[in-house]
Amino acid sequence: MISKTILYGLTLASSISTTLGHWTYSRLIVNDEVVGEPWQYIRRHNNSNAPLTNVNSTDFRCNVDAQAAETYTVRVGDEVGFGIDEHFGHPGIQQVYLSRAPEGVAAADYDGSGGWARVYSLTSSPTNSTNSSSTNDEEEEVLTWATHNMETFRFALPTSTPPGEYLLRAEGLALHAAHKWAQAQFYVSCAQIKVVAGEEDVTNNLGADVREEEEDLGPLVTIPGVYRGDEPGVLIPVFWSFLTNYTAPGPALWPEGTQEQHVVEQL
Template sequence: MKVFSTIVAIGACIPSVLAHYRFPSLIVGGTTTGQYQYVRQNTNYNSPVENVASTDFTCNAGGRSGGSTQTYEVAAGSTVGFALDQQVFHPGPYIVYLGQAPSSITNLNSWDGSGANWFKIHQRQITFGSNGPNWEMLNSLTFKLPTRIASGLYLLRVEHIALHSASNYPGAQFYISCAQLKITGGSGGSPAKVSIPGVYSGQEPGIKVNIYYPILTSYAFPGPSVYS
């Protein structure tokens, strides 16, 4: 426990601004695009969102509109992802959703992500050590787009749930970005869809959880199952 206590103490001494991070760049096929070229620009610097009922929870503060964000055309089944502006510091899972824009939307920049249009396509489990969740230092996250989806305009949403202060709600920190995609070559499919906000209540055991005592040894993802 001495080592664990030292880690917690060190973490508490690091300025919060240095422990925060963003997902400003889209990755497609191993190529990292420019910052905020295809990812919607947020307006809260690198601060997290904590209120799961806020409209900021969709695509982060300032992300309800695409502004000057470009839309990347990519084939269904491609490997895509997000690059961070600095390493993730806090322990917690990664979850990725796709939001399909309504058929009436012809310019993705104008869609605010509202409605039951979202489905989960990827989640990365926490790894555990003898003292609980590992504090992984990731610079990027990649995954494959589903093939069994309709072609069209989508928002690709990533969230990292930082659990270092999640024993009460609000407390968990959500680091969120949305990229704009035009997905081609989809073979169709009918994933069950949810609304964001609305997908979480904040009381889920994967959101309201004390990772320090008793030491967390397993993790239950909030939200729906991954669409495959």
């Protein structure tokens, strides 16, 4: 018979092991620095560092019971990103979605029910590692991940982003159990930003502003609705350490021509 002490120890060890590798996003990065305090510009949620697995819940937008934060002003072309507590702890990818609040609605009052554009995707590293555990006669090259142990990431806010107030949504997708239905783990937080014209704007001789033409965001998706749960990239065909190719889920990246990234830019 197992003693109560041993049983308690096994239960505690199991509980601890389920949280290892989990993370959340609590800090906004603009250009070369973390701005403000943790959660000052990120909507604080009540989900600690636990993952989301239900892609059909409204919690999938900004996480569980996310509360409005302050809004930080950025310029088009600025580098924006997130700080991660503690670090990206599972194999997988990092993506970012952007949603503009309706005209006359502040980001703090926006519930994220409008359209979202995918503006950033960080996936596999540019070089693969060798899967030494392969049972095949010939070793297979498998994917490694650019997100491995990253603590921050950032990317350039498109210069064609229309001015306005936005939710900027970080979405980390952990794949270590994603070969099973509804076991892909999503880690989500939303920052609130106000986008204004860039410092590089100049005035021509006629007094008109000269700037890169603004583009409507798109293709747009709704959240929930962006994923079904069975598409490539969310439900993977084999255990992650045997993956030799990967297709990131989501709509086409915006603006048109934006490329998937394979090297992370950290602070």
